[in-house]
Amino acid sequence: MALARMLERYLPILVWLPHYRRELFSHDLLAGLIVTVMVIPQSLAYALLAGLPAVVGLYASILPLFAYTIFGSSRTLAVGPVAIIALMTAAALAGVAAPGSSAYIEAALVLTLLSGLMLTIMGLLRLGFFANFLSHPVISGFLSASGLLIAASQAAHLLGITASGYTLVALLSDLIAHLGDLHWPTLAVGAATLAFLVVMRRHAKTALIRLGFPERLADLLGKTGPVFAVAITTLICWRFDLATSGVAVVGDVAGGLPPLTLPGFEPALWKELLIPALLISVVGFVESVSMGQMLAAKRRERISPDQELIGLGTSNLAAAFSGGMPVTGGLSRTVINFDAGARTPAAGIVAALGIAVATLFFTPLLHYLPVATLAAVITVSILTLVDVQAMRRTWRYSRSDFAAMLATLGLTLIEGVEAGILAGVGLSIGLFLYRTSRPHSALVGRVPGTEHFRNMARHHVESSQRVALLRIDESLYFANARYLEDTVYGLIAEHPGLDHVVLICSAVNLIDASALESLEAINARLADAEVTLHLAEVKGPVMDRLKHTDFIEALTGRVFFSTYSAWRELNPTSAGTSQAVSER
């Protein structure tokens, strides 16, 4: 039994496959076929974006889908090359080899292998929670900046000029420098495709509905823009032989099934690609898992982040051994799969088989596909990443979250994707630590006639010259331990008549070893000043730990169950007497 459960955990396919019915298959077959047609242009485009031959994008859309079907926990996620990861791949490999060279392709396989190993190991170690350290504003800033970077890199292809670089400055200055080389026929193809795609995206669905198509079909047909664009521009390019007049085309694509590839082991290269592979893994995982969660929530299913790591890890391993490139759950291909009605990962198998057939037989047709068409496809889909709405909302809600977002955005544009994402993570963590390092605390007093206590600065409450009730609104840990000392010392310096200080710990969820030392210091110093220190409302788990410490032995005062009982006991004007203090 335990073995079966473990197998089910690590091989989610065992959960759905035994219950698979023919009825489900008709859904999955349709979805898989639709995905096949839709993702071919994308896959080619992202391989080019990564600086790799177009066919690599197809290879990376076959075996990884099988791996994800077996190991992935989301039922509708479709893996394959995605724009951000392609961009990061290009940036990572820039210093290693010349784009397009065989050393470059080899390095891409190593990068894919490393990423696959990292993801799989992280999954086995159950480190899925790591993804949480990328805050939403940082992800949003990073995606927006990546979208702009990718759009800038594609602008060159649309204009028929060459521009390279992985920062906005490098790309734009290169673009401007080469603006004289502008190639009008290429621009014509690019601009026409761009216009066609934008119109399809904005108006096709409503137009089709008005023509009487059912809504779901209209929605799906509205998304076929890229397929038509690819077909039409390829035909035009072939018919009018635009390639000879200088329009860049995909050219000869080596057909056939994905080759079996064995990424080489070259220690220096592995070491150099370690950090990029880690960043690619984390970014890919975060993008994929957020989307997976969103879609699972729509169908009342759940996905397991740890299992997703294994699913994505094995997908990348599969890509590494079949001439591919780093893959992850792609937003557009997953949405297409979901909208097309995929019920189980079997839809992914169908798509994988479909793409395999296409790779085997139809690659010659891609010879005349203009690169500008693919650039237009990328540009239109990528610009949706630039989320101005999220920026505005974040600005309104929290200035510091906005600062993290802006820094990530700016650094990604100026310094590149790796610097941007690292700075974003660092800043998110730093800001959180900074916020918690200066915890809010309040002197409280009793709401007259009740057992409730409220902030003296905000409410009219009863208080005492002799008893200070200090409510601490934060867990106590190393980053704020010294601040707590300062607060208490400031308190007794300002109130010379104090006999008792009660720390109200209702919001203290943790006291770490540093904070414990600070509490010991506070206790000793208050004792010197003849002020008694008490605690109140200490939470169960916190008290369990304090119980056996020297601090609680040395505590000059008591630990009260509630603020009210502390008040009653310590305040001579109420029922209890202050004698009670010396009890313990």
Add this chain to the structure above:
Amino acid sequence: MALARMLERYLPILVWLPHYRRELFSHDLLAGLIVTVMVIPQSLAYALLAGLPAVVGLYASILPLFAYTIFGSSRTLAVGPVAIIALMTAAALAGVAAPGSSAYIEAALVLTLLSGLMLTIMGLLRLGFFANFLSHPVISGFLSASGLLIAASQAAHLLGITASGYTLVALLSDLIAHLGDLHWPTLAVGAATLAFLVVMRRHAKTALIRLGFPERLADLLGKTGPVFAVAITTLICWRFDLATSGVAVVGDVAGGLPPLTLPGFEPALWKELLIPALLISVVGFVESVSMGQMLAAKRRERISPDQELIGLGTSNLAAAFSGGMPVTGGLSRTVINFDAGARTPAAGIVAALGIAVATLFFTPLLHYLPVATLAAVITVSILTLVDVQAMRRTWRYSRSDFAAMLATLGLTLIEGVEAGILAGVGLSIGLFLYRTSRPHSALVGRVPGTEHFRNMARHHVESSQRVALLRIDESLYFANARYLEDTVYGLIAEHPGLDHVVLICSAVNLIDASALESLEAINARLADAEVTLHLAEVKGPVMDRLKHTDFIEALTGRVFFSTYSAWRELNPTSAGTSQAVSER
């Protein structure tokens, strides 16, 4: 007025100097003279430890004291070379130049200058709180490991052999390899000094008190061990001409006042020393400020961390321009100063003048001072850093804090001081984030007949099948936002009969932008499942921010003032009716 206050803030000397009385001066004069005598051996020893000529230690004990007197906020702190910083200096310069070479001395000045600039700038930017990110266990583990490293490096001098390296493995293997070169006369001097110092440290005070000396004087005399050790071994070495029989001596020390030095600007060198300078600054500041706070607390004074940064920064700048080395507040010299009765920083001026006179006239006397004597002085004072007590206490209180301590200790020993301190900081922060990323939460129920609510798992309480009261014991931020979603989704999956979920936010001190998005997602998903989401006991500052968000607009339920009112309104068996829910 404002100007005067600002001047007083940045020049603490203006606070005490105008009120300076002759009576204070007699205290400060005595303390200053005692410090002069005591710190000369130390200063020489630490300069050697840093791989610098002994006299550099004296230079670094003159002008920096003046600077600290003007800018420092502690009244008793004594700055100068200290053991840890000397060790870190040696480690930082190891890759840059050969110890003792003029390039090495030059690089030490650059390191000092960088550290001075960093500290001063951090002080002006009021970044004193940064020191809080070094948790106590990390500091303790780091100090213990540094103590062991320094002791290992001094063992070579005590044995009269050469061993170098900045990790325990390197030092010990070097020691063992050269054990054949052991020099018996050196060992005799070293071992005798070591024994003398240990005996003085342990027994001198009690013995002197028994002989009728007053306690304070006995305490002070008990600390003169190093002074006598230096004087006696120098005399012996001179009298018996031990230097010619191979006992290493300090040799010719260039006397005279500190030279005016101008650290050179060499971009590559500056860049290489940037990180070491930062670590030296932070470690020095943390050591100094913890000590300063402890002593200030004893006298009911307060020090300002930000001003301390400026005090230490200007001290290092002074050291950089007067042939010195990185300095900070030293534990032993400060304790001597404090115990000798220093009242104001004027005692530091006296000590600075005293050391200047000694440097000017008495350096020839140091020629025959055996290096083994200085090694013994360092060893005895440094081994007090190894704090086994703190380790045991931390182990008992918190395994994760202990893990951070052990990792810092281990990495410092194995990989060196920089790796150790960086890993320690990373681990402290990581552990804190990990802890807060899986926040404690509890389903609560009503204590029968009261308005109190307690954890259902721990107490017998009233609960409802339709209303879940979920108390969240942590601030909500990016690292735990997704975990909260999982918790709530798990809750509704397990309790199909739920109509209402109330999130009790009494311990939520912060909701960041990521958590806000998660709350929006939870609200939407619960709405799909026809479950109403409510909040209760939201704190004032948190509610102020939530007020204007889309989330609060979209919230399907209400925000209750107290858990009790939520219970009363939502529970059909009590006074209110569930109708009330649709109110907002």
